[in-house]
Amino acid sequence: MEIKVENVKYSYRGCKEEILKGIDMEIEEGKIVAIVGKSGSGKTTLLEMFNALRLPKSGQIQVGDFLISRENKHLDTEQLRFQVGLLSEFPEEQFFSLTVKEELSLPLRFYNYNEQKIEERIRNVLQMVELDESYLHKNPLTLSNGEKRKLALASILILNPSLLLLDEPTIGLDYENEKSLLKLLRLLKSRYKKTILIASHDTEFIHKIVDFVYVLKDGKIYLKGNKYEVFKEEEKLKKCGVKSPKIISFSNRVWKQKGIKIGYRDEINDLIKDIYRYVR
Amino acid sequence: MFDEISPSFYNPKENILKKLNPINVTFLLFLLSICIFLNTRLWLQVFLFVGSVVLGVFCGRRGKSFIKMVKHTFFLPVSLCIFSLFSQLSLLTIVLYLLKMYSLLLLSQLYLQNMTRNSIEKTMCCFLKPLAFFKIEPCYIAKSLSLSIQFLLILYKEALRVWKAMQSRGMDFTKCSILKRIKWLKVFLLPLLFKTECSADALADSLIVKGFEQNKQEEIEPFGFIDSLVLISSLYLFLYIIVTR
Amino acid sequence: MAEIQWEDICLSYKNKMVLHHLHLTIEKGDYFVLCGKNGSGKSSLIKTMLHLVKYEGKVTIFGKEMQEENRNSLLEDISVVFENPNTNLVCETVFDELKFPLKNKRPQKLDYHKEIEAFAKTLGIENMLSLSTNTLSGGEKQLISFAAAMITKPKILILDEPFTMVDGITKEKLMKYIKKYYKETKCTILHVTHDVEDILYGNKVGLMQEGQIIHSLAKEELLLDDKRMKQIGFPLPFLADLSLKLKYYGLMDEPILDMNKMVKYLWK
Numbered sequence: 001m002e003i004k005v006e007n008v009k010y011s012y013r014g015c016k017e018e019i020l021k022g023i024d025m026e027i028e029e030g031k032i033v034a035i036v037g038k039s040g041s042g043k044t045t046l047l048e049m050f051n052a053l054r055l056p057k058s059g060q061i062q063v064g065d066f067l068i069s070r071e072n073k074h075l076d077t078e079q080l081r082f083q084v085g086l087l088s089e090f091p092e093e094q095f096f097s098l099t100v101k102e103e104l105s106l107p108l109r110f111y112n113y114n115e116q117k118i119e120e121r122i123r124n125v126l127q128m129v130e131l132d133e134s135y136l137h138k139n140p141l142t143l144s145n146g147e148k149r150k151l152a153l154a155s156i157l158i159l160n161p162s163l164l165l166l167d168e169p170t171i172g173l174d175y176e177n178e179k180s181l182l183k184l185l186r187l188l189k190s191r192y193k194k195t196i197l198i199a200s201h202d203t204e205f206i207h208k209i210v211d212f213v214y215v216l217k218d219g220k221i222y223l224k225g226n227k228y229e230v231f232k233e234e235e236k237l238k239k240c241g242v243k244s245p246k247i248i249s250f251s252n253r254v255w256k257q258k259g260i261k262i263g264y265r266d267e268i269n270d271l272i273k274d275i276y277r278y279v280r
Numbered sequence: 281m282f283d284e285i286s287p288s289f290y291n292p293k294e295n296i297l298k299k300l301n302p303i304n305v306t307f308l309l310f311l312l313s314i315c316i317f318l319n320t321r322l323w324l325q326v327f328l329f330v331g332s333v334v335l336g337v338f339c340g341r342r343g344k345s346f347i348k349m350v351k352h353t354f355f356l357p358v359s360l361c362i363f364s365l366f367s368q369l370s371l372l373t374i375v376l377y378l379l380k381m382y383s384l385l386l387l388s389q390l391y392l393q394n395m396t397r398n399s400i401e402k403t404m405c406c407f408l409k410p411l412a413f414f415k416i417e418p419c420y421i422a423k424s425l426s427l428s429i430q431f432l433l434i435l436y437k438e439a440l441r442v443w444k445a446m447q448s449r450g451m452d453f454t455k456c457s458i459l460k461r462i463k464w465l466k467v468f469l470l471p472l473l474f475k476t477e478c479s480a481d482a483l484a485d486s487l488i489v490k491g492f493e494q495n496k497q498e499e500i501e502p503f504g505f506i507d508s509l510v511l512i513s514s515l516y517l518f519l520y521i522i523v524t525r
Numbered sequence: 526m527a528e529i530q531w532e533d534i535c536l537s538y539k540n541k542m543v544l545h546h547l548h549l550t551i552e553k554g555d556y557f558v559l560c561g562k563n564g565s566g567k568s569s570l571i572k573t574m575l576h577l578v579k580y581e582g583k584v585t586i587f588g589k590e591m592q593e594e595n596r597n598s599l600l601e602d603i604s605v606v607f608e609n610p611n612t613n614l615v616c617e618t619v620f621d622e623l624k625f626p627l628k629n630k631r632p633q634k635l636d637y638h639k640e641i642e643a644f645a646k647t648l649g650i651e652n653m654l655s656l657s658t659n660t661l662s663g664g665e666k667q668l669i670s671f672a673a674a675m676i677t678k679p680k681i682l683i684l685d686e687p688f689t690m691v692d693g694i695t696k697e698k699l700m701k702y703i704k705k706y707y708k709e710t711k712c713t714i715l716h717v718t719h720d721v722e723d724i725l726y727g728n729k730v731g732l733m734q735e736g737q738i739i740h741s742l743a744k745e746e747l748l749l750d751d752k753r754m755k756q757i758g759f760p761l762p763f764l765a766d767l768s769l770k771l772k773y774y775g776l777m778d779e780p781i782l783d784m785n786k787m788v789k790y791l792w793k
Contacts, residue, residue: 038692040662053444078452086448093438094445096470106467107450141474145563159450172689174562174719176758201692243693246763246784253784258792268763272770279776279791397617427615433659434611482612485577489605490615490673491629493597 001064001162003027003050003195008059010045019045021219022059027212032189032196034206036230037216038241043199044089046216047165050197051084052077063163085161089168091152095140103140104155121158128192129154129184146177150184157188164188166198170205178205185209207231207245208266215240228264247271254278301507302399303406308511401426423492427483434479435472442471527585528553528681528713529574534582536569536736543569544580545736551729556707556714558724558744561733562758567717568608570733571685575605586681601630604674605683610666610690614673619661620654622673630677644676648702664695671699675706682706684716688723700726721754721762725782732757748780 005025011018019042027033035043048054049061052068052075060069066080088094097103101122108118126133129150135143140151149169156164169185170178186209188194200206206213206227213230215223217240223230231237231248244252247265251274254262262274300308401422408418446453446467453461453468503511529551536544543566551557561567573580576596584591586599604626607613616622623641627634634640645651650672658666667687674682684703688696704726707714716723724730730747732740734757740747747753748765760766764787768780771791781787 038694039664048444051448053447078450078455081448081450081452086445088441088445088448091445093475094442094471095474096467110451110464155449172563175721175760176562203693238694241692241694243697250767250784250788253788254792257785257788260792268766268770272767272774275771275791276774276776398621423615426617430615430617430659479612482607482609483615485572485575486607486613486615488577489575489600489603490626491597491600492615 001029001195002062003029003064003163004062005046006060006062008046008049008056008061010042010049010054010057018057019219020056023216023219023221025214025221025224027195027197029195030189030193031211032185032198032209033212033214034210034227035197035199035214035216036201036203036206036240036242038201041216041241042219043216044167047086047167047197047199050163050165051081051086053086081161082159083161084163084165085156085159086165087153087156087167087169089171091155092140092145092148094152095148098139099137100140100143100151101136103151104158107155107159121160125154125158128157128188130180144177145173146180149173149177149181153184162194164194164196166196166200168200168202169198170200170202182209201242203231203237203243203245207248215242232264301503302396303403304503304507304511305399306403397426397429400429423487431476431479431483435476438475439468439472442468527551528555528587529715530583530585531570531573532583532585534570534573534580534584536566536573536578536580538569543736544573547582547737549731549738549741551713551715553713554711555729556727557716557729557731558727559715559717559731559733560721560724560757560759561719563719565733565757566736567719567733568685569736571605571683571715571717574683575600575603601677602680603683604677604679604681605685606667606670606674606687608686608689610663610670613670614658614666617657618654619650619656619658619669622658622669623654623676626673626677641676644672648672664691667691667695668699671702675702678710680712682712682714684714684718686718688718688720721759724748725762725764745780748782 003026005023005027008020008023009018010020023046025033035046037043045054049056049068050063055068055070057070060067060072062068063080063084066075066083068075068080095103097106104122104125105118108121113121122136123133126135131147131150131154135147135151140148143151169181173181182205185196189196198206198210210227213223213225213227214221215230215237222240223233223236228248231244232252234244234249234252237244247268250271251262251264254260260278262271262278265271265274404422404425405418408416408421411418411421443453451464451467453464527550529549531547531549534544534547535542547566547570549570559567559570569578572578573582574584574586574591576584576591576593587602589595589599591599614622616625620641623644624637627637627640642651642654645654648668650668653661653665653669658669661669667690671687682703688699691699703714706712714727716727724744724747728744730740730742730744731738732747732753739756740753748761748768751761751766751769754761761769762782764782764784765780768777768782768787771777772780776791781790
């Protein structure tokens, strides 16, 4: 499935100034890509265009066989939203059912799926997010924060989309819940071959999981590349209102102050091995 | 269309009306609205209608939405004119009636565009002072009104988020029948109700920790020269209409 | 003398125990960071302190017991910044937002205008005074919430997970103001968080789990090993974790919590 963004521009209704001034992106299937930028830089707006909640003022987005642009009047948004799932910020605020089962089965009931198929899908999706069947009769509002976030993700995964859009997935989550979300996303990429697009300013989390990073500044792609190439540019990221992950920042300091290149790492244990090697 | 008729506190652009004392503005608009209902003279109605349009245009950036709104409802007078050709009512009667209704519509726009939360709060505190005799605090009512206006905006943004989340989950309400929409209304309303309860709680906590219950004195700003001028001329106009109706 | 003291606090919400025989003391002048998972009862602790919920037990502030009757007089010297910037602000313009707590808590003052303008200058927000609070971004709203909390020069400042909805660069900017305020006024700060990096800002740390305070100690003592943090399911802050692991390799003796200092030390 090809995912391409070509010269997309967007401005809010009634506003002269464009929030997105010509975005070009190419996303490889089966990878995890991050869009990073400060609040108000247009990350959520860009994300909403991938499932046609907003249409670009000019330019186009290609998601598989779907062409999302203002000129394309024949876009089947229903079919598109089966392929592309968006998890918005604080998704647990959109729960409305008394049981987890009702919450998950709703979109399928909307399209009049039969009961058997609904049950099968629910079982599959709970397995995907690692919640067992005892959760089916619980009230979604009584679940813990981490479980609520997993349930929200499950309610998107139930339509079996191949492209997942996550808007600030770690906001409000503590360390343990973040760890389990990380594990889940890795599983979705490796076992279920989903393509994942994350919009966030939490670079610590993104660094642990992402393959490719785009940095937004003033409506344009300011930096792009793999995570090491992008996150090592601490000064440039600061101009965009984004902080580098501390583990990368440390290697940068060593390079700046002592002129020693100790390498950019993901895990603290690997960093320690490097430090040990270069200090001795 | 709802997007364009947004209250002025969301976009407080400087204009003539905002330079006046807020209590004066409220009073002036209140008088104008009574005039619309009371008078029967064509020239006065035209004057009021044109006057409110001119004021609206002066109301900064949002002046554009005045004209857009008029454009949207233009089909109504056209259809009524056609209706008059086949009915007993004269065209003039219909046009007069329409002018009166339009003036009200534009007047409500004026209220929305120029009544800031601040002016509502101050005016309410001033006008409701007699309630203190019955041990009802006017500042409590005024602050509640002001916060509910703020809350309307939060609720609107929240409703938009829920709408988009439902669309992302495959439930596009814009593409199904009215009956289906009514049947699935709870999907939309329940999250809003929960959010309302949480937000009301949080707002109340914020007010308490900022010491709201302690100082209940509301300051009344003194009237300036222009305020007095506007007030006297509008009172004169009002009395003239009462006497000559 | 203890500035804030919680004695045997029990709080239940919808038949679920949120706070369970809780005891905690915060001394005057402490920057106390309270760390715990989501759902451990941190925000409920704040609510009991401000008497916003019904609870069992005793809360003492400035040596006086917190009750419904004297809540308002005690709140004169306490300011709170809550998590959600949208519901922190209650007035229309930024100027009114700064004037509101000042007028309520310091009614004797005559010239609010001058004081607000001077205060805004110290924070660099004098250009924002006439803006409507609805037009601000999330980070700017939280900045104004902080300003409104600090303008009354409170003796106790409470931060209830204030950086959840704010990005990293804005957080750094806000923490600069808090640190400056703490240094100048030597007030007591209670910072509730689930982000371990915030521990580095304080001088005392409390760890909370399932409605109880399981540890309350000085920051330096906490960062000597990771046993206690593991107990509540958290790692140590990055630099403390790195220091501890480097100590195990014999490259470091004591934890160093500043990145530049650590690099200088390692490659002397």
